[in-house]
Amino acid sequence: MPGWRRARPVGPDESSPLTEPEYVQRVRAMLVLGGVPWDQLDDGVQQVRLKLLEERAKPGQPEIREPMAWLTAVASRVAVDWHRARTRDAGLRARLAARWSRRPPVEHPEERRVLALAVANGLEGLSAVQRQVLTLRYYADLPVRDIAELLDVPEGTVKSRLHSAVAALRKQLRDLEVI
Known part of the structure; x- marks a missing residue:
């Protein structure tokens, strides 16, 4: 595709967008807007960081041209995943309580x-x-x-x-x- 460059290998000294304060602040803001509690924001930032590393590790992936937009989209998906897990756990607790009440x-x-x-x-x-x-x-x-x-x-x-x-x-x- 025109305009896309191939990903280059990431060296150990190469900076990541998530090492820059403005990017971290944007990710944290997206997580807060997504409803992730304050005490779990650092975990959310780490999940976004992990997804960035996974994306860069894929062979033949084009370079992320707009890191801020990419990080914002991934942070919103991490927030959605957090809500899904919380909902699943809440239903699980209710089923466990019902099962125990019958014993x-x-x-x-x-x-x-x-x-x-x-x-x-x-x-x-x-x-x-x-x-x-x-x-x-x-x-x-x-x-x-x-x-x-x-x-x-x-x-x-x-x-x-x-x-x-x-x-x-x-x-x-x-x-x-x-x-």
């Missing part, structure tokens, strides 16, 4: 209470993704297929996340000498 309370011996508290503390030490799949699988008792559908990821990804989460939780419990 009768069960009395457990002291030993199981100690283990339950240790597991709850261990869950806090896991990443949000690991906590999410463990909660859905073992607390909500959802099959892998349903979890994959809820999170909009492949079943293999759910299995992989479950495996790493269980291993990390097991290590924490062994370190505490609970198991």
Whole structure:
């Protein structure tokens, strides 16, 4: 196409538009306008920065001619993605609450209470993704297929996340000498 130049390799010392304050301010403004909370703006800027790096890493991609326009469009899509994830999580919480409300309370011996508290503390030490799949699988008792559908990821990804989460939780419990 006329007017398009081929992308050149990005060197380690080459500046990125997201290192310049005016670009960062524009991205933050777009995220705020998109409804992203103040405490998550830095994460949003990092997501835009990652998308910029991914775009530049594609072989044969033309150079971004208007970085400000490109960053503005990507920041607005990041804000939309944030809202979609929040909506999905809210619906998930409601379904979990409904599922738990149908279960009768069960009395457990002291030993199981100690283990339950240790597991709850261990869950806090896991990443949000690991906590999410463990909660859905073992607390909500959802099959892998349903979890994959809820999170909009492949079943293999759910299995992989479950495996790493269980291993990390097991290590924490062994370190505490609970198991």
